[in-house]
Amino acid sequence: xxxxxxxxIHDIDRSFSIVTFSHLQYPLHYHDEYELILMTSxxxxxxxxxxxxxxxxxxxxxxxxxxxxxHICDSMSDPSVKTESSCEVLxxxxxxxPENMEVVEEYRPIHTLLKKSMSGIRFTDPDENRxxxxxxxxxxxxxxxxxxxxxxxxxxxxxxxxRTRLVSPLPVSIEKENFADAVTRIQVYLKEAFRxxxxxxxxxxxxxxxxxxxxxxxxxxxxxxxFHYLAxxxxxxACRLLIDTGWPVSxxxxxxxxxxxxxxxxxxxxxxxxxxxxxxxxxxxKTA
Numbered sequence: 001x002x003x004x005x006x007x008x009i010h011d012i013d014r015s016f017s018i019v020t021f022s023h024l025q026y027p028l029h030y031h032d033e034y035e036l037i038l039m040t041s042x043x044x045x046x047x048x049x050x051x052x053x054x055x056x057x058x059x060x061x062x063x064x065x066x067x068x069x070x071h072i073c074d075s076m077s078d079p080s081v082k083t084e085s086s087c088e089v090l091x092x093x094x095x096x097x098p099e100n101m102e103v104v105e106e107y108r109p110i111h112t113l114l115k116k117s118m119s120g121i122r123f124t125d126p127d128e129n130r131x132x133x134x135x136x137x138x139x140x141x142x143x144x145x146x147x148x149x150x151x152x153x154x155x156x157x158x159x160x161x162x163r164t165r166l167v168s169p170l171p172v173s174i175e176k177e178n179f180a181d182a183v184t185r186i187q188v189y190l191k192e193a194f195r196x197x198x199x200x201x202x203x204x205x206x207x208x209x210x211x212x213x214x215x216x217x218x219x220x221x222x223x224x225x226x227f228h229y230l231a232x233x234x235x236x237x238a239c240r241l242l243i244d245t246g247w248p249v250s251x252x253x254x255x256x257x258x259x260x261x262x263x264x265x266x267x268x269x270x271x272x273x274x275x276x277x278x279x280x281x282x283x284x285x286k287t288a
Contacts, residue, residue, distance in 0.1 A: 002220075003068045004029040008091045016092035016151065018139050023084045028070040033091040034117060035063040036154070037071070038133055042085025044073040048120040049168030050213040055085075058126040061167065062158065064118035065094060088136055092151060109159035110152070120167030121158075128161055169208060182207050183221045186214070187229070194233045195257045200226065234258065235271040242280045249276050 006029040010017045016033070028047060039059045046055050048069045055061075055071060063069050073085030097114075101107035113121070123129055135154050139147055189206045190198075200211040203226060207214055218226050238256040241247060247255070253264035265275060272279055 002028070006031045008033050010091075014147075015096060016090070016147075018088065018090045018136060020086070020088055022086050023076075024071045024073050024087065026070065028068055030066050030068045031091070032065055033093050034065050034114065035069075036090040036092075036136075036158075037061050037063065038088045038129060038136065039071075040086050040088060040133070042073050042075065042083050043081070044071055044076075044085050046071045049118075049171070050209040051120065051168040052210070052212050053167065058129045060123040060129040060132060062113070062117045062121045062123075064114065064120070064171070067118060067120060067168075069120070088133065090136055090139070090151070090154075096148065096151070110155045113155060113159040116166065118171035119169070122165050122167050123158065123161050123163065124165065125161065125163040128163070132157065169210065182209070183218060186218055186226065190226075190230050190233055194230060194237065195255065197257075197259065198230065230257075231267050232271065235268055238264070238268060238276070239272070239279065242276060252276065 004027055006026070008017065008031050024044065037060070039055050039057055041057055043054065043056045046053055046061075046069070048061070048063060049067050071085070071087075074081040075084045094114075097110070098104060098107065102111045123132075132154060135150060135157070138150050142150055185207055186203060189203065193202075196202075200215065204211040204214040209217070215226055218224075218229070222229065234256045238252050241252050241255060245252075249265075250261055253261050256264070258264035258267075268274075268276055268279070274282065
């Protein structure tokens with residue numbers, strides 16, 4: 001899935017914006033601003049960083065700058081769902097805050113909050129979220145420095161909320177994350193551990209991603225699935241052993257990570273177009 005960079009345009013006399021959306025249609029994207037999104041109606045699915053989950057009315061989430069995300073309302077994919085999703089979104093840049101705010105006592109809670117937002121922060125108390133909604137509305141009615149004061153007040157309150165959870169298992173930002181490095185880690189691990197009985201969760205654990213996010217990334221960057229890549233490693237190993245050893249096919253399969261001989265034979269034919277015996281015979285004919 002392609003990740004788009006979205007440029008947030010603020011009004012000429014504004015350094016940050018609050019926007020109401022009556023339905024959610026924007027594709028997977030990231031932007032330079034932090035985003036505070038409050039779902040005022042509807043339900044749907046969301047992708048934030050490495051996490052995939054669901055959202056519902058009065059869910060409030062703070063998303064860090066550069067974190068890829070998308071919200072897809074249920075009414076777009078299910079005709080039986082009549083309630084469209086709507087939300088209030090507050091976009092604000094890092095330039096609003098001092099560069100050294102981690103050493104300024106009054107700013108330190110907000111600094112910690114923004115740092116955690118790189119994993120996405122879900123605020124789970126609907127009553128508290130409604131009160132934040134009321135504060136967000138105040139931004140529309142204020143001008144000048146008072147707007148910034150309201151924003152700081154909102155962030156200060158959020159930093160004190162106890163009913164919260166991180167959305168994504170690890171921080172992620174398009175600005176910082178090197179997808180090629182993550183794919184390389186997966187490839188190296190598969191080459192080292194191909195003899196083991198690997199699950200998607202085992203492989204994803206080496207990247208800090210969940211299995212779904214890891215599969216999407218690997219397919220996007222390599223053009224093949226994780227298990228297809230693993231099968232190629234295993235069959236390449238079996239081909240080498242066919243040349244270098246006189247082992248029976250059952251041992252070749254076991255030494256290449258296959259506990260099931262039928263599965264090994266099937267994948268060997270898919271990868272080479274031949275059975276193990278035919279493959280070895282063809283090599284013998286070529287060297288005769």
